[in-house]
Amino acid sequence: MSKLPYEVQTEPVTPLTVLSPEGEVVNPDAMPNLTDDQLKEIMYRMVFTRTWDERAVNLGRQGRLGFYAPVSGQEASMVGSEYALNKDDFVCPGYRDMPQLVWHGLPLYQAFLYSRGHQHGGQIPEDVHVLMPQIIIGAQILHATGVGMAFKKRGEKRVAITYTGDGGSSEGDFYEGLNFAGVYKLPVIYCVQNNRYAITTPFEKQTAALSIAHKAVAAGVKGVQVDGMDVLAVIKAVQEAAERGRSGEGATLIELLTYRFRPHSMADDTTKYRTKEEEGEWSLKDPIIRFGKFLEKKGLWSEEDTARVKEEAKATVNEHIKKAEAAEKMTVAGLIDSMFETTPKYLEEQKADFE
Numbered sequence: 001m002s003k004l005p006y007e008v009q010t011e012p013v014t015p016l017t018v019l020s021p022e023g024e025v026v027n028p029d030a031m032p033n034l035t036d037d038q039l040k041e042i043m044y045r046m047v048f049t050r051t052w053d054e055r056a057v058n059l060g061r062q063g064r065l066g067f068y069a070p071v072s073g074q075e076a077s078m079v080g081s082e083y084a085l086n087k088d089d090f091v092c093p094g095y096r097d098m099p100q101l102v103w104h105g106l107p108l109y110q111a112f113l114y115s116r117g118h119q120h121g122g123q124i125p126e127d128v129h130v131l132m133p134q135i136i137i138g139a140q141i142l143h144a145t146g147v148g149m150a151f152k153k154r155g156e157k158r159v160a161i162t163y164t165g166d167g168g169s170s171e172g173d174f175y176e177g178l179n180f181a182g183v184y185k186l187p188v189i190y191c192v193q194n195n196r197y198a199i200t201t202p203f204e205k206q207t208a209a210l211s212i213a214h215k216a217v218a219a220g221v222k223g224v225q226v227d228g229m230d231v232l233a234v235i236k237a238v239q240e241a242a243e244r245g246r247s248g249e250g251a252t253l254i255e256l257l258t259y260r261f262r263p264h265s266m267a268d269d270t271t272k273y274r275t276k277e278e279e280g281e282w283s284l285k286d287p288i289i290r291f292g293k294f295l296e297k298k299g300l301w302s303e304e305d306t307a308r309v310k311e312e313a314k315a316t317v318n319e320h321i322k323k324a325e326a327a328e329k330m331t332v333a334g335l336i337d338s339m340f341e342t343t344p345k346y347l348e349e350q351k352a353d354f355e
Helices: 036-061 075-083 098-103 108-115 139-154 172-184 213-219 231-246 276-283 287-297 303-325 332-337 345-352
Strands: 090-092 160-165 188-194 222-227 252-257
Touching: 036 075, 036 098, 036 108, 036 231, 036 287, 036 303, 075 098, 075 160, 075 188, 075 231, 075 252, 075 287, 090 139, 098 108, 108 303, 139 160, 139 172, 139 188, 172 188, 172 213, 188 231, 213 222, 213 252, 222 231, 231 252, 231 287, 332 345
Parallel strands: 090 160, 160 188, 188 252, 222 252
Antiparallel strands: none
């Protein structure tokens, strides 16, 4: 009988952790190699993302954005995973993963245009290696798998990374993508942000597996579980996964244990299925407070720095939402022209009806 490339796990896994909730280093061997300036940049991005999220929620309530999926509480998993990549790596997101796109290079005003349903929101700049957010749950898993296959066939030392939630891990696309990546040893990183709830469905009713990380065994890929509220642990895990992909060792499934403080969407009501006690317990693991304590002990960050970044983020968000609101109105003819490099004759005929 052939042997599996990884030992079958029958016991719960221990999540990779670097920092305690008090900001103490509890696993120095897993500390990623980062300079002081890089540590401060990571904190900057996390605070900026939290502030942007708070402002976007209000913009949605004002009718100035369309669909918006809140992210507060998931900054470590989002910011940390993107920070561990190279800029020529490819990001294939789900609908909540706009922070990764923006930090990977998508202009913020285009993120707002995407939310507003404007076609320019999806016209990605040539040097930004991302796809637009996938609305169909799990479909982005297949997209990333295809991108990874392209990198392998071209012999390029690049990786694709994709994201879904714990609910997305129950989709057929999830298993198909992992299986294909396992067979062909593709340079893909599959991140499952396990937020404990798929809208209202608790994780315990999502799967009978001991963890999502265990599911990597059946596909023959590496599986790891990470404290998704610890940005340093996230960076370390994704760095190692990226190195595995670039070196030809294959794909990695990373389960990020995280908790979103806000609802699933602006139409959701968490009081129907989450308790105050549970939310209170997770608030003690707030990724920004946790990382901030670590930086403060190193003399790299202060409350004044946080206040400064918040003000800068508010000003930036205001600037970019105004730019999005000032964008030229869409037309049917313009939409048709944006679909093809050369518009087919039959569409030219249809376009004439709208000009």
